[in-house]
Amino acid sequence: MIKKPRIESVELRRFRSLDTRTNLSVKEKSYYLNLEKGFQGEKIFDKWIESLKIDCLILNDLLFEQNNTFFQVDSLIILQDIIHFFEIKYFEGDYIIKNDEWHFLSGKEKEIKNPLLQLKRSASLLRRVLQDLGCHLPVEEHLIFVKPDFYLYQAPINLPIIFPSQIERFIDSMNKKSSNLTSYHSKLANQLLSLHVDESPFIRVPKYSFDQLKKGITCDKCKGFIDHYEKYFIVCPKCGHKENITSAVLRSIEEYCLLFPNKKLTTNSIQEWCKITSHKTIQRVLSTHFKQLGHGKSTYYIPNN
């Protein structure tokens, strides 16, 4: 049972929007693309986990603070007698381990951060979190590589690694175990959830302002900018995707709120943001889907609940 589903992080969603509306530097773009890859990897992992039939509790994307140190947990699976901790990697290409150092081999060889050290560190912090909760279930940590074309040369056999070709067998072996969860386990999952920190200190979105960003409604399919609209629809000039105007405006409002959580939602600001739609349309969408506060020139909107 999924106790905490995985959702796209605010950081990733902001980067996606900034990538369309501004020019990211080479460094920012590469950081952003790594976030996309990371998320893609997690989705592949989640797909595999769907075939788990055993009684378990799954918690995704957790962030804990232990002794002033933050650490992330990609996935935690609580079984009756054990907790599995997964660090998910979407590495592609060839790598080699030389004296405990990891090197990327496809293209120009370069040393990368040893992912096993990060796994070890997070696992030991997680053990302390569990200890503080009075939980004595053992934790088994796994570094799982989900992209089929990943290859690691000279990997010793005793590493806590699951290679792409081993995932299916790993899931099979888990399914063969017996696990009967009790209220103890759900209480533990709830305690872990209550320790989860929502605001990540790792967010690295570049600075931006409303004036800097390219305005306009973007296509839901290809992210191209829409240059005009017909009465009830927008049609993408690039890919031809057709979308109802209300849903397109709502999407744009959501994006505005994601980028500017502290700015007031007003008809003027959203019209400037959407650019092509009429004042009347924006007002209709805002007053139908949001709660109106203030009046006259100082009218603004907040989410309905």
Ligand SMILES: [Zn+2]
């Ligand atoms: Zn399009």
